[in-house]
Amino acid sequence: MTLSEATINSMVDDLPLPQNMVNTLKEDAIKAGVTKKELEEIIQQVMDNYGYACVEPCEAVGVVSAQSIGEPGTQMTMRTFHYAGVAEINVTLGLPRLIEIVDARKTPSTPMMTVALEEGYSDSRDEARKLAWQIEATHIGHLGDVTTDLAQMQLVVDLHEKTLTQRDISVDGIAGIIRDKLNVLVKISEEVDYQIIIQPNQPSYRELLQLAKNIHNVTLKGIEGIKRVVIRKDSDEYTLYTEGSELNEVLKIDGVDVTRTYTNNIAEIYEVFGIEAARNALVKEAMDTLSEQGLNVDIRHIMLVADIMTCDGEVKQIGRHGISGEKASVFARAAFEVTVNHLLDAGIRGDVDELNGVTENIIIGQPIKLGTGDVHLVATKPVKGESV
Amino acid sequence: MRNISLLDHELIPKHEILATDELQTVLNHYQIDKEQLPKIKSSDPIIQEIGALEGDVVKIIRKSQTAGEGLYYRLVIK
Numbered sequence: 001m002t003l004s005e006a007t008i009n010s011m012v013d014d015l016p017l018p019q020n021m022v023n024t025l026k027e028d029a030i031k032a033g034v035t036k037k038e039l040e041e042i043i044q045q046v047m048d049n050y051g052y053a054c055v056e057p058c059e060a061v062g063v064v065s066a067q068s069i070g071e072p073g074t075q076m077t078m079r080t081f082h083y084a085g086v087a088e089i090n091v092t093l094g095l096p097r098l099i100e101i102v103d104a105r106k107t108p109s110t111p112m113m114t115v116a117l118e119e120g121y122s123d124s125r126d127e128a129r130k131l132a133w134q135i136e137a138t139h140i141g142h143l144g145d146v147t148t149d150l151a152q153m154q155l156v157v158d159l160h161e162k163t164l165t166q167r168d169i170s171v172d173g174i175a176g177i178i179r180d181k182l183n184v185l186v187k188i189s190e191e192v193d194y195q196i197i198i199q200p201n202q203p204s205y206r207e208l209l210q211l212a213k214n215i216h217n218v219t220l221k222g223i224e225g226i227k228r229v230v231i232r233k234d235s236d237e238y239t240l241y242t243e244g245s246e247l248n249e250v251l252k253i254d255g256v257d258v259t260r261t262y263t264n265n266i267a268e269i270y271e272v273f274g275i276e277a278a279r280n281a282l283v284k285e286a287m288d289t290l291s292e293q294g295l296n297v298d299i300r301h302i303m304l305v306a307d308i309m310t311c312d313g314e315v316k317q318i319g320r321h322g323i324s325g326e327k328a329s330v331f332a333r334a335a336f337e338v339t340v341n342h343l344l345d346a347g348i349r350g351d352v353d354e355l356n357g358v359t360e361n362i363i364i365g366q367p368i369k370l371g372t373g374d375v376h377l378v379a380t381k382p383v384k385g386e387s388v
Numbered sequence: 389m390r391n392i393s394l395l396d397h398e399l400i401p402k403h404e405i406l407a408t409d410e411l412q413t414v415l416n417h418y419q420i421d422k423e424q425l426p427k428i429k430s431s432d433p434i435i436q437e438i439g440a441l442e443g444d445v446v447k448i449i450r451k452s453q454t455a456g457e458g459l460y461y462r463l464v465i466k
Contacts (some may be wrong), residue, residue, distance in 0.1 A: 273399060275434075
């Protein structure tokens with residue numbers, strides 16, 4: 001007699017197995033239609049195999065992870081740049097990107113954001129375009145031509161009418177922003193439409209040339225640091241891709257879907273979304289980088305690395321200033337980088353090394369407490385004359 | 389800023405403050421002290437949102453590709 005769904009659920013639900021396995025087991029058992037005896041046998045076998053597949057306590061998972069990531073890493077290309085298929089935006093990939101991730105750099109060399117839009121914005125190209133102009137930093141160079149008039153000691157800016165309407169900026173607005181930010185005399189020309197005249201505070205050539213340079217750095221609209229915004233239609237909604245990353249600022253804009261907006265800058269994710277999101281971002285970025293190169297690394301190794309990097313509540317790098325630099329053992333630290341400094345400092349402080357770890361024991365030539373080194377054989381010698 | 393719960397973000401797993409008796413079960417199961425758990429800073433945006441205090445332990449229900457769902461615990465530190 002085959003078991004009912006409810007009985008199967010009650011038998012399988014409380015097993016000490018991962019959720020995925022419980023679900024698969026349930027589905028398959030219901031589909032196949034098993035009897036109680038059969039199910040009991042199946043559960044027994046699954047439990048045995050699961051126990052067999054588990055990592056044993058004290059196994060050196062770190063070394064296994066290091067090798068599992070390191071070996072495919074040797075096959076990665078050194079080529080730094082590549083168009084990652086995402087709307088002509090250049091992103092660092094391959095080995096340089098992987099190094100960037102494990103080094104927990106404050107800013108990646110090519111920061112990039114994926115900005116999802118809320119309903120009402122995501123289905124209209126015009127609304128998406130409007131948001132894009134709100135995000136992309138607009139400089140004077142985008143809006144018009146700047147000419148330096150040496151005779152009159154002034155800068156003449158001829159604005160393009162069409163660009164202004166497209167980006168929804170007024171001449172007055174531009175004049176105001178330049179006046180506030182550079183603290184100079186700004187006049188709107190009365191003779192020519194769409195012309196602004198800017199004069200330095202002191203009529204000197206140096207001031208004028210300095211001004212001509214500075215005016216290009218003033219952000220007139222949008223978010224400073226976002227160099228370019230590309231709109232792309234993914235399946236049936238518009239998504240913005242930005243070159244440059246300012247997560248906090250972008251999230252303040254109406255129409256941006258906060259729950260699906262993402263950046264490849266992990267330090268920013270940590271600040272805005274917290275440590276758990278940073279850990280997820282680490283896993284995602286590392287996995288994406290590896291799989292883009294056609295390398296299959298088990299996600300568990302990456303998860304271990306991400307967990308170690310985030311276990312103290314902040315994102316630490318794998319390296320001298322992070323994980324390896326914080327090891328308790330002097331020898332373990334000295335074995336990694338800047339050997340002499342560590343030994344010298346330890347000597348001055350009078351540090352004691354308990355020789356508990358693996359690295360320390362290898363350095364002084366003792367068996368390590370792992371694998372066969374962890375086993376001690378105790379035998380009782382038979383006394384002469386006694387039969388064993 | 390608009391009033392949006394960070395916990396809705398797809399990258400952020402569910403965080404909840406662990407009750408004292410539940411904490412004891414967890415610590416007994418792993419045979420460790422509270423201080424041996426991984427940490428989370430009290431300045432973390434999520435900790436601010438759920439209002440956990442220093443010394444609390446938060447239970448994090450992670451979505452995991454390998455296990456479906458994974459439990460993780462972090463001690464709130466300064």
